[in-house]
Amino acid sequence: MYREFKEFVKSRHSESLPDHRRIDLKKAAVRSSNRSGNVALTLTVKNSDYEYATRKLIHLVHEIYLVFLQEGHYDYMIEVFNLDPDHL
Amino acid sequence: MKETTDSKPDPRTSRRNFLMTPAGAGAIAAAIATPGQLFAGTSATIPTITIPKEIPATLNEAPKVGTFEGRGMTGAEVFAKLCKEEDLAAMFCCPGNYTVINAMAAAGVPSYGGRSEGPMCAAADGFSRVTGEATACSGTEGPGFTHMIMNIASAHAARTPLLVLASNMQIAGDDREAFIQTGYQQPITTGMKKYGKRLIAPDRVWEYGAYAFRNMKSGVPGPVHLDFPGEVARARFTDPANIKDFYTKDKYRTESRPQPSNKEVASAVDMISKAQRPILVAGQGVFQRKACEALLQAAEKHEFAVVTSGPMRGHFPDDHRLSASLAPDALMSADLVVFIGQYCMPSPGEYRFNPDVKTIRVHPVQEDLGRNWPLDLGIVSDEKVFLESLASELPSKKRDAWVNELAAARKKFEDTNLAHYQLGLKHSAATDHIHPAVMAKEVHDFLYKGDIDPKQTVTGIGGWTTGIFSGRWMRANRPGQGLACGYQYGAIGPDLAMVIGAGAAVQRGVGPQAPYKGAPVLCITSDAGIAYSMFELDTAAKYKIPVIAVVYNNNCWGMFPAAMGSARSMHLYLFQENLRYDKMAEGLGARGEYVRTPEQLRAALKRSYDAASKETVSSLINVQALKEFTSGNVYPPGIALPTEPGVGAFAH
Numbered sequence: 001m002y003r004e005f006k007e008f009v010k011s012r013h014s015e016s017l018p019d020h021r022r023i024d025l026k027k028a029a030v031r032s033s034n035r036s037g038n039v040a041l042t043l044t045v046k047n048s049d050y051e052y053a054t055r056k057l058i059h060l061v062h063e064i065y066l067v068f069l070q071e072g073h074y075d076y077m078i079e080v081f082n083l084d085p086d087h088l
Numbered sequence: 089m090k091e092t093t094d095s096k097p098d099p100r101t102s103r104r105n106f107l108m109t110p111a112g113a114g115a116i117a118a119a120i121a122t123p124g125q126l127f128a129g130t131s132a133t134i135p136t137i138t139i140p141k142e143i144p145a146t147l148n149e150a151p152k153v154g155t156f157e158g159r160g161m162t163g164a165e166v167f168a169k170l171c172k173e174e175d176l177a178a179m180f181c182c183p184g185n186y187t188v189i190n191a192m193a194a195a196g197v198p199s200y201g202g203r204s205e206g207p208m209c210a211a212a213d214g215f216s217r218v219t220g221e222a223t224a225c226s227g228t229e230g231p232g233f234t235h236m237i238m239n240i241a242s243a244h245a246a247r248t249p250l251l252v253l254a255s256n257m258q259i260a261g262d263d264r265e266a267f268i269q270t271g272y273q274q275p276i277t278t279g280m281k282k283y284g285k286r287l288i289a290p291d292r293v294w295e296y297g298a299y300a301f302r303n304m305k306s307g308v309p310g311p312v313h314l315d316f317p318g319e320v321a322r323a324r325f326t327d328p329a330n331i332k333d334f335y336t337k338d339k340y341r342t343e344s345r346p347q348p349s350n351k352e353v354a355s356a357v358d359m360i361s362k363a364q365r366p367i368l369v370a371g372q373g374v375f376q377r378k379a380c381e382a383l384l385q386a387a388e389k390h391e392f393a394v395v396t397s398g399p400m401r402g403h404f405p406d407d408h409r410l411s412a413s414l415a416p417d418a419l420m421s422a423d424l425v426v427f428i429g430q431y432c433m434p435s436p437g438e439y440r441f442n443p444d445v446k447t448i449r450v451h452p453v454q455e456d457l458g459r460n461w462p463l464d465l466g467i468v469s470d471e472k473v474f475l476e477s478l479a480s481e482l483p484s485k486k487r488d489a490w491v492n493e494l495a496a497a498r499k500k501f502e503d504t505n506l507a508h509y510q511l512g513l514k515h516s517a518a519t520d521h522i523h524p525a526v527m528a529k530e531v532h533d534f535l536y537k538g539d540i541d542p543k544q545t546v547t548g549i550g551g552w553t554t555g556i557f558s559g560r561w562m563r564a565n566r567p568g569q570g571l572a573c574g575y576q577y578g579a580i581g582p583d584l585a586m587v588i589g590a591g592a593a594v595q596r597g598v599g600p601q602a603p604y605k606g607a608p609v610l611c612i613t614s615d616a617g618i619a620y621s622m623f624e625l626d627t628a629a630k631y632k633i634p635v636i637a638v639v640y641n642n643n644c645w646g647m648f649p650a651a652m653g654s655a656r657s658m659h660l661y662l663f664q665e666n667l668r669y670d671k672m673a674e675g676l677g678a679r680g681e682y683v684r685t686p687e688q689l690r691a692a693l694k695r696s697y698d699a700a701s702k703e704t705v706s707s708l709i710n711v712q713a714l715k716e717f718t719s720g721n722v723y724p725p726g727i728a729l730p731t732e733p734g735v736g737a738f739a740h
């Protein structure tokens with residue numbers, strides 16, 4: 001799962017994404033790291049455009065929930081986020 | 089089956105010949121080996137399934153509304169007269185509340201009697217969901233009424249204009265438990281109705297009928313529950329002067345609708361024009377208020393994206409280039425969302441929009457504007473009025489980049505579905521059982537890629553694994569073509585009954601179903617789900633409503649993973665394996681098919697559709713699967729919740 005997560009985070013810089021969806025590497029860089037199962041997300045501001053970087057970070061976290069986890073990690077959502085099947 | 093009014097065997101169909109021929113034990117074996125033959129008597133002494141002659145005979149009686157002459161009108165007849173004048177589209181019931189259902193049928197309200205009250209309530213809901221019309225269901229006091237509860241609640245979540253009728257003893261016996269079946273009905277529907285009343289004054293029966301239709305046909309619709317004590321249903325009126333507020337519908341309700349101000353329309357036009365990637369969420373109000381045409385005009389003129397939501401599907405065609413219903417990946421790109429007719433409002437995070445998205449919401453009732461989802465502009469307006477204003481006020485515009493992004497996202501969604509299908513094919517071949525992605529793709533290809541008009545067949549889906557996989561593949565290419573059976577309330581089970589109700593609307597060509605009058609309808613449901621509705625195959629047969637029920641049989645309640653790690657639980661979730669729903673269907677007068685490979689499924693769909701279109705005979709296809717397909721660990725991809733809004737969505 002972490003490998004997929006890493007890929008997902010990396011793909012946010014991809015040239016194939018339209019401008020409004022991409023994190024511009026000239027302005028900010030994101031990467032993930034994994035220390036014995038504790039996963040961290042780091043965003044580095046490149047050109048002092050803090051507003052841009054903060055906004056992109058918020059969007060990224062939002063997409064992790066609503067795209068990455070929702071599309072392929074149903075069991076994880078139940079275990080970790082208590083997504084209660086009785087509600088479904 | 090055979091009608092007793094028709095004594096000549098029909099030479100066109102081998103099926104009928106089969107039924108006419110007494111069959112021995114060898115023939116039973118042949119029937120199992122040759123799918124598609126009806127359950128028939130196994131010897132000369134066991135008669136075949138027949139429709140009694142009273143059914144067509146009484147259906148063909150001319151309608152007769154009661155009159156004040158002679159013995160006069162009963163309270164039930166007065167009520168039925170009002171329902172008739174309001175064009176109540178259908179009533180689905182089980183016997184009970186006799187005076188009322190008899191009066192409704194006599195007055196000419198198209199009426200259907202079935203096997204249990206819950207599914208008949210769901211059938212009324214299904215009829216309404218694919219037509220937008222008000223419908224009724226009815227059951228007997230106490231038991232019949234309480235049996236409907238799950239489906240009344242579903243109808244409430246779906247904002248269905250559903251008239252729930254039930255008898256309820258006599259006022260004279262209130263609080264005495266006189267005889268049997270006493271119950272306080274109105275408290276039971278608290279929280280699941282828009283309006284309700286125990287009728288206690290016979291002279292006010294018309295007045296409360298007016299209340300019912302005023303509530304169902306104004307603002308946001310919802311169920312109305314009336315319970316009829318005997319004193320009201322059986323009251324006699326020989327003089328209209330004895331009925332309170334006995335005037336026509338133009339006096340007790342209005343068709344006036346909330347209109348947006350010019351300033352509000354101008355603000356909306358300004359925001360939409362300035363947006364780079366606007367998207368309109370077309371909720372059920374667009375369908376129920378008959379605004380689909382205006383929506384299409386506005387969208388094409390100004391090139392905004394449209395995604396549909398609600399308990400019915402198709403109010404914007406899935407196959408339209410501006411549709412985002414199959415383009416989940418594009419949703420996050422929208423910079424402006426316009427909600428119109430979204431009666432059940434999600435909260436941010438439940439719909440896949442980005443956190444900066446600006447929001448306009450257009451809704452007919454002011455009190456709901458701003459609930460759950462923060463607004464940048466809220467407008468009180470009827471959906472149709474507003475969309476007509478948009479169609480006239482929005483400038484023509486081309487948004488090539490946005491349209492291309494939608495197309496790319498649609499392609500990605502379709503490619504993902506195909507990848508799931510390929511995995512499913514592998515699993516199917518390896519196990520000799522049908523994976524749900526394969527089932528869904530086969531039904532999809534059959535309905536939309538073959539000889540059948542892709543706009544023709546109304547479908548409904550339910551079940552858990554079943555519904556999640558099928559949701560990605562079922563399409564609605566015109567208004568009223570799809571049903572999200574579990575919409576918002578998430579009930580397992582009403583699916584087949586809902587689709588039979590929808591089938592009644594298609595059979596009569598009501599509203600948007602007119603061009604497809606008489607076409608078969610199709611339901612994809614689960615083994616858990618079918619148990620709640622299957623007996624209504626008898627009802628479908630009796631009224632010659634041709635339905636195809638595709639049953640994903642995975643031997644369990646698909647929530648069985650919840651039992652893992654709980655020592656003494658798994659038995660709670662599992663059924664006997666390899667149950668034969670096809671055989672049960674045959675016992676109810678439908679055809680049965682049993683399939684375990686994609687090829688068999690394809691052939692079974694073809695035979696079932698032919699039987700449905702040519703002979704108005706229903707079929708149940710038992711798609712034998714394995715419970716393990718639910719989990720992605722052994723059989724990827726496993727289930728994933730659908731993206732909302734869009735195809736397959738069922739929460740909002």
Ligand SMILES: Cc1ncc(C[n+]2csc(CCOP(=O)(O)OP(=O)(O)O)c2C)c(N)n1
Nearest residue numbers: 551552553554579580614615616645646647
């Ligand atoms: C009437 C009802 N009972 C129970 C539930 C809880 N529930 C939600 S999904 C589900 C499993 C349903 O099994 P099935 O419909 O056969 O789906 P599948 O096996 O295809 O996953 C259950 C028990 C519900 N939503 N509605």
Ligand SMILES: [Mg+2]
Nearest residue numbers: 615616644646
């Ligand atoms: Mg099941």
